[in-house]
Amino acid sequence: MATGMTMSDATLLRRLSTLLVARSGCPRRMRLFSSYIVRGATFEPPDVSHLADSARISLAPGEVEDFGPKIRQVIDWFGQLQAVDLESVEPSVRADAEVSMYKREDTPETFENREAIIRVAPSYDDPYIKVPKVLSKE
């Protein structure tokens, strides 16, 4: 299910680097690993074709070479966070400082404009959404 979209450099860069960061692990306020990460300058160059494949983004051959160093740059920006001193910081489960205590009640609500959703499906074969034949999961 490849989406062969073309998009601007910046968007591409953002998507690919998000992907790489996700793959490698979020930069966390992990005091335990900060010293380990500083040594991460020896991080391997990103396998851009593999990344693009995972994100279902098609790249022209020239773009593959182009994006390698650019993605590396983005990762290094994140790497700068490792210099922060975390001695006095409590480890946290996720990045958010606030915890939302909102509780959604289990009360059903039917969405009114179902037709609008169906209308934007590229191919609809009532009552199903039609898709190309699928062989196996990724």
Next chain:
Amino acid sequence: MALIFHRGIIANSQFFSRSSGVLFRRLRASRSCTSARGEGTANTLKEELIQVAPKRALEPNTHGFEAIIGIETHVQLFTLTKAFCSCPYVYGSRPNTTICPVCMGHPGTLPVLNSKVVEFAVKLGLALNCGLSMTSKFDRKHYFYPDLPKGYQISQFDIPIATKGFIDVDLPVEFGGGHRRFGITRVHMEEDAGKLLHSETGSYSQVDLNRAGVPLLEIVSEPDMRSGLEAAEYAAEIQRLVRFLGISNGNMQEGSLRCDVNVSVRPIGQSKFGTKVEIKNMNSFSAMSRAIDYEISRQVLLHSLGQSDQIFQETRLWEEGAQKTFTMRKKEGLADYRYFPEPDLPEVVLTKEFVDKLCQGLPELPEAKRRRYEKMDLAMQDVLFLANDNHVAEFFDASLENGADPKLAANWIMGDISAFLKNERLSITEIKLTPFELSELIASIKNGTISGKIGKEILFELLAKGGTVQSLIEEKDLVQASLIFLIVDPAAIEALVDKVLAANPKQLEQYRAGKTRLQGFFAGQVMKESKGKANPLVLNKILGVKLKGES
């Protein structure tokens, strides 16, 4: 804690790194409430000792190999709305009707967690004797598939809501019985995907997204099962549990309970695990059992032929018709799900009050019921039957409240009442007979008011039409002039006894000379005189006194 910088290593979807004890200490709740109730520790040791002996006897003949089986179960929750939006979900709805922009993954939408999901997850975690994570989070699990609208599934990766529990099961009596305890690795919350169907022509596929976003709980077991039987019983117990807790209807046919099994074999004594094979497409517990046993023998055979390298880490499908497993696809390396924390959802925080409240509200679980029924001296067969269905157990318990004898109540429920339910295709909650009336019926037979045979007739009436035992007895009395009602009046019986004794002086002399077994003869004579209506208990009492010569 999980995600550190891997140097270009593909993130193994099964990888957890255990790190800072500080973090985990903060996260862990104290042990579950069932152990606090005193059920746990004393009995568990004894049960673990019992486990060892029968286990060997039950393993299929695997020629010196043992099977290692682990099960991943997905339980669809009974909530009124989906996990992250307020769409209702009704099984069998017309396709693509219970949808909204959130569960369709449209841009600009945000998920909002259904609080019931957390409640159900905690209940299950407690019932499975797990430690709870007082703070946990959601993660995104990325893969592309038409039934997954967002391109990722919201799940929990490295901090699941519950971990390290266990479940106790009793194996069916007809297969040798025995207790088992199986470990639970983790329980986590996630959302379901939609349904993918293939068109008749096969040239395209069809997607129904009604089910996308429905909350699931995934239960991962420790690889503790050793045979198809044990695996099937584990799954059956999970089903019992989710039904008892009221969090799911646990129906394998409808898809609200799905089990994926992992099977490997290794020579007994070897510590290294063999190659793991995943089996899917089993629609019932018996199918699970047969599929696993087949797979075990397939792997053992390959080992014995020296072809253990022909066992690949793959997914195989169980074909019910052929009664075999077939390759679905070979696993090309491990899947790269690119997990990262779901930025659109806040932490899931549990408070001690919340957990304690749920703890206290837990119903009596199947395991506790079985142990309680065992103490009533019921046969194991009866115990397993009664504790299998929550409604049956409730009916049984209610009838005991009025003083009915457990064995008799069990017999009635398992016998005539069950037969009726089966014939009429009813559940025990739908019959007109009340537990109170069942206990009345048992009492009436016990004290001799009616015979067992009459009791069965009355039961049938009560099941079909309701009413009370008393009124039915009286009713029939009116209609058939005490045909049912036995003569209990002592004076009337005395009169009959006197008559019989007077008519049989020779036997009376023989009795008084020592032939005491002639009492039976006299009893028979009195019965004949009363046309079978004399109450046997009263009769024998009076007869005994009269025969001895006291008046």
